[in-house]
Amino acid sequence: MQALILEQSEGKTLANVRQIQADALPQGEVTIDIAWSGLNYKDALAITGKGKIIRQFPMVPGIDFAGTVHHSEDPRFHAGQSVLLTGWGVGENHWGGLAEQARVKGDWLVPMPQGLDARKAMIIGTAGLTAMLCVMALEEGGITPESGEVLVTGASGGVGSTAVSLLNALGYKVAAVSGRESTHDYLRALGASEILPRSAFSADARPLEKQRWAGAIDTVGDKVLASVLAQMNYGGVVAACGLAGGVNLPTSVMPFILRNVRLQGVDSVNTPVERRIIAWERLTRTLPESFYQQATREISLTEAAENAAKLLNNAITGRTLVKIG
Structure with missing residues (x-):
């Protein structure tokens, strides 16, 4: 072999x-x-x-x-x-x-799962499973499509792109953060209604910024995650699953205690099988057929x-x- x-x-x-x-x-x-x-x-x-x-x-x-x-x-x-x-x-x-x-x-x-084959399962893969677990974390935190706009950082990557597609299919308005202008058409095709440059989230953030996002899925960490936390609406939820930008988190407690923001870590490596099965069944039902081509x-x-x-x-x-x- x-x-x-x-x-x-x-x-x-x-x-x-x-x-x-x-x-x-x-x-x-x-x-x-x-x-x-x-x-x-x-x-x-x-x-x-x-x-x-x-x-x-x-x-x-x-x-x-x-x-x-x-x-x-x-x-x-x-x-x-x-x-x-x-x-x-x-x-x-x-x-x-x-x-x-x-x-x-x-x-x-x-x-x-019924309705899935090996190729489609690996198009979803670890990245897709992680994205679904992040969406489930937002839902469990009370974030619905009516709550407001959801931000996805690192949106052109495997987790981010699946998250954009899932959120759009579930009726959320999605803003995508990407460092490459060449990905904009791709992200719009997946369902992003707004695309923001990564540079807008890369500077040192103040403890609190203008409230913009009901929920967020972050794949980057470090200054990007700190900026996202500072911009969350009151009662917002951030699902953090990645550290492509670094392992540090240069923030303060202010978003958490003044705006009731929840930061939920998401791990897909050791997720119990029962939760995996639920996530895979939801992925199979939710992702549009076009996702597998895009x-x-x-x-x-x-x-x-x-x-x-x-x-x-x-x-x-x-x-x-x-x-x-």
Whole structure:
């Protein structure tokens, strides 16, 4: 079987597609024949070695994949069944989806939702699941389409673009933040009614700014998130799921105690299976068919490494799909 193998030599990460034996796969109850995987921000950090994602080498990256069960020792799954996987440390400390096969724990798998196939599941992928969990966080915080406009930062990326499409389909008015003018037509096609430059959110924010947003989904962190918090309406909710702009949060308590703003962290790696199933069913029902054409580009396994560098350089829009099987 073919796999993208990450190894370390003299402090540098080396990424090469190689033939390996299936018996080299790590332990697990279910072996999957992988049809599609994705190239995520975390995968790009791992492949390029620019983030301390991988601590054990050799490693097969790929934090999500979809395919069919090849062999199962878990009674919940049977040979030939369509399944998908996101998170759980796969592609970080357990061999992941950028290979023709994977062996994983049955607890990590989600049966393919009705109406979805492996390719569509990976167009959604980890990014889409995260976006849906963010939308659910806004809803659980009481934010409805009638509450007002919702802001999405990093809107041209995988999480951001899916969030824009989901919010628009659910009836929200969506403002998108993007650092690239070339993405504006794409974001409007997904459903953004307003597009703002990232530079408008990159300066040091005052503790409180003019109230603008009922809700927000932030994929960036740092000064961008601080600026968003300062602009939230009274009772607003921010779902924060990313740190592409940095891990710091240079803000104050004022938005929280003077405007009753809620900052809700969103993690998709260890989300319980029950909540994952709800999120995947909602994704399947909510995303318009046009999303699968607008938000996707395809590459082969051998192209993953070069595209990882492009992703980190902000040269890729939307979701990058990796064709495996």
